[in-house]
Amino acid sequence: MATLKLNHLRKVYAGGVLAVEDFDMDIADGELIVLVGPSGCGKSTTLRMIAGLEGITEGKLYIDNKDVTNLASKDRDIAMVFQNYALYGNMSVYQNMGFSLMLRKEKPESIHKKVIAASKMLSLFEQLNKKPKALSGGQRQRVAMGRAIVRNPKVFLFDEPLSNLDAKLRSSMRREIKLLHHKLGATMIYVTHDQTEALTLADRIVVMSMGRVQQIGTPDQVYNNPNNMFVASFIGTPPTNFFAGRIEDGHFIGEGIDLKLSKAQLNLCKGYDEVILGIRPEHVLGLDGDTEINVELVEHLGSYSLLHGIIGQHHCVFKVRGWSDIQPNSLVKLKIDMDKVYFFNPADGQRLRGE
Ligand code: ADP
Numbered sequence: 547m548a549t550l551k552l553n554h555l556r557k558v559y560a561g562g563v564l565a566v567e568d569f570d571m572d573i574a575d576g577e578l579i580v581l582v583g584p585s586g587c588g589k590s591t592t593l594r595m596i597a598g599l600e601g602i603t604e605g606k607l608y609i610d611n612k613d614v615t616n617l618a619s620k621d622r623d624i625a626m627v628f629q630n631y632a633l634y635g636n637m638s639v640y641q642n643m644g645f646s647l648m649l650r651k652e653k654p655e656s657i658h659k660k661v662i663a664a665s666k667m668l669s670l671f672e673q674l675n676k677k678p679k680a681l682s683g684g685q686r687q688r689v690a691m692g693r694a695i696v697r698n699p700k701v702f703l704f705d706e707p708l709s710n711l712d713a714k715l716r717s718s719m720r721r722e723i724k725l726l727h728h729k730l731g732a733t734m735i736y737v738t739h740d741q742t743e744a745l746t747l748a749d750r751i752v753v754m755s756m757g758r759v760q761q762i763g764t765p766d767q768v769y770n771n772p773n774n775m776f777v778a779s780f781i782g783t784p785p786t787n788f789f790a791g792r793i794e795d796g797h798f799i800g801e802g803i804d805l806k807l808s809k810a811q812l813n814l815c816k817g818y819d820e821v822i823l824g825i826r827p828e829h830v831l832g833l834d835g836d837t838e839i840n841v842e843l844v845e846h847l848g849s850y851s852l853l854h855g856i857i858g859q860h861h862c863v864f865k866v867r868g869w870s871d872i873q874p875n876s877l878v879k880l881k882i883d884m885d886k887v888y889f890f891n892p893a894d895g896q897r898l899r900g901e
Pocket residue numbers: 559560561563564565583584585586587588589590591592
């Protein structure tokens with residue numbers, strides 16, 4: 547187990563592609579960190595720099611306070627689990643799990659002990675003699691994790707490990723990884739483009755966009771207290787609705803929307819002619835308010851329904867509890883939970899937080 551220090555990491559690929567800029571973070575022993583962001587934002591590059599699979603253009607990387615910036619991957623004592631499990635098809639589960647230890651020339655008794663212990667932890671004990679092709683996708687993914695666990699590495703790195711699995715299996719594997727993290731107490735860094743995985747797994751989430759860190763925080767902080775419009779729209783589903791408007795006579799006024807603001811909110815917006823208001827789809831208190839939405843489509847998802855519609859000329863989506871009987875092409879008056887709305891600076895998308 548280990549601490550990590552990522553000290554202003556930067557990666558420029560040959561050809562001049564700037565993939566990661568100024569990634570700066572301390573990771574505590576035993577933390578589960580999730581790097582999340584859309585495709586191409588630099589999360590795999592960051593993970594690969596930690597793994598030693600990519601060189602670091604600028605900055606330094608420390609594992610347990612030791613500078614490993616220029617250390618070969620094999621000397622960093624990390625283990626990586628990929629989305630394509632890369633199991634050896636001609637070897638049994640037992641052999642797959644013990645292979646790296648065999649290469650290290652560990653004694654067969656020691657390998658045996660570690661493989662048995664890991665297989666029990668991952669519910670693979672009954673499968674040890676099978677070949678990978680006789681296993682389900684979830685079991686194969688567990689073998690890949692087992693291969694990492696037997697090595698008892700300082701840091702576990704996961705690169706989109708669940709993206710090849712179907713939705714149901716993904717959510718059960720998510721639980722397993724979380725439980726595994728509790729059992730092992732190991733430092734883990736996990737890359738995904740899936741905000742649900744980030745929210746459910748992480749101790750802390752790093753939200754990335756275009757090579758830059760947008761916010762580092764607990765799931766609570768990134769969901770409830772986003773730094774900017776990117777985080778507010780990427781974390782939470784469906785994404786936050788944004789409305790451009792101005793402040794007038796104590797109100798936010800945008801196209802088709804007029805909301806009375808509190809003193810604190812007016813203070814936040816002081817000095818801005820225009821602001822952007824962010825309302826999460828779920829922050830609706832009822833249907834007896836005065837924000838009129840022209841509902842175009844209703845999606846029923848069992849415990850809640852999504853109202854897709856138009857306010858002013860702006861497409862937006864809101865969530866209401868239960869199986870809504872609202873019909874398409876009807877006008878509904880939403881009551882917005884004004885304690886939960888956000889304000890952003892239109893110039894740079896940053897959240898207005900006051901002094
Ligand atoms: P993510 O994991 O978030 O999808 P990546 O870290 O893979 O993003 O990629 C970040 C950026 O670096 C992208 O613009 C990608 O095209 C570029 N990139 C990734 N790998 C290479 C490479 N080997 N050579 C050149 N550019 C690369």
